[in-house]
Amino acid sequence: MATSFFLFILTATFSSSILTTVFSFEPAPLQDFCVADPSNLGAVRVNGLACKNPLFVQADDFYYSGLHVAGDTQNSYGFRISPVSVYQIPGLNTLGISMMRIDYALWGANPPHTHPRATEILTVLEGTLQVGFITSDPQNRLITKVLQRGDVFVFPVGLVHFQRNMGLTNASAIAALSSQNPGVISITNSIFGSTPPISTEILAQAFGVDNKIVKLLKKKLTHM
Template identity: 85%
Template sequence: MATPFTLFLLAAALSPTVFSFEPAPLQDFCVAETSNQGSVRVNGMACKNPLFVQADDFFYSGLHVAGDTGNSYGFRVTPVTVYQVPGLNTLGLSMMRIDYALWGANPPHTHPRATEIFTVLEGTLQVGFITSDPQNRLITKVLQRGDVFVFPVGLVHFQRNMGHSNATAIAALSSQNPGVISITNSIFGSTPPISTEILAQTFGVDNKTVHLLKKKSTHV
């Protein structure tokens, strides 16, 4: 029979898994109180009084509208997170529409708090993610309309339009606020900036190249 101490060790070992995702809600809903954004929040936002909750707190209109892809990468994300739909607060999910110009790309990035399930609505997209150290394997596939692909939580991933027309996809994510870390912008566009010498040594390039990449990262 397991002793209390053994059960304690087991619980301690499992706790990182148990608490690594957003907790289940303890009520029907907890609509975010968006008028009090300055308050301190822990894993969510303060709840609006349920008596004042309306249908619009659970509603968003706009995913039928194509995003403006006129930027240097040729893609645009239209998010639907807790910031667009306050009723998502504590429910642990969100979604987004991604539009791609011809040869447009959503460059390598991560969502630190969410797994993403990705569905192609129109076009042909190459997608992929990279496994963690030490393997660093590239898992990649070309998707057509109606195809689905999964990007595991926290892993670097990307998409690129490989077709002969614009492309559109929609994605669901396992967090109300999945976050996004753009690899290039995080490294070369941080505030304050990482020193040029560190970046030059890390990537095996000269200082001039680092300065150029820093400049480009501020004009995405």
């Protein structure tokens, strides 16, 4: 009986461990916090950054001010991201969250991109945004909606998504992400602006266009 009970506990523990490994994107911290200390190059790193001595941690390690300031949207896409990550708030290290403010000029767009390590939840502060994401192969369905002030929309982890200002004024939003380092892959920049570049012939074949169009796209992206 004792042997059967032990095997049951062992199996349950092993199964729980597998489920935790499969479904957890970032491991749970084993301490209250690990305030990032980039200047401490000799210390053991947690999530890529050294931990500050807890005895020297202050309130400012968990604080940031500035999201009330609109970002400069004078660029070719007409949008600007103001991040709040571990580099703005050192206390975010190991906590598995981050956020950002996104500002959009009239008809400005945050072009198709993906966050490989995070789900994103976006809240519109001002204006009207068209948002959407694309499901994976083979369906490749576009899930899209027009949002107004106060509306919330979720972009599942890893899926290509976008936002565009559809209103008559500037727009802004706050986005929260389920990783302290969500990463971002811009579709156009990755494909046409990689270093070293993907060969023109490969891209021409992939998109069903001639080499001249691919070269034009590469040239435009390097000057944006």
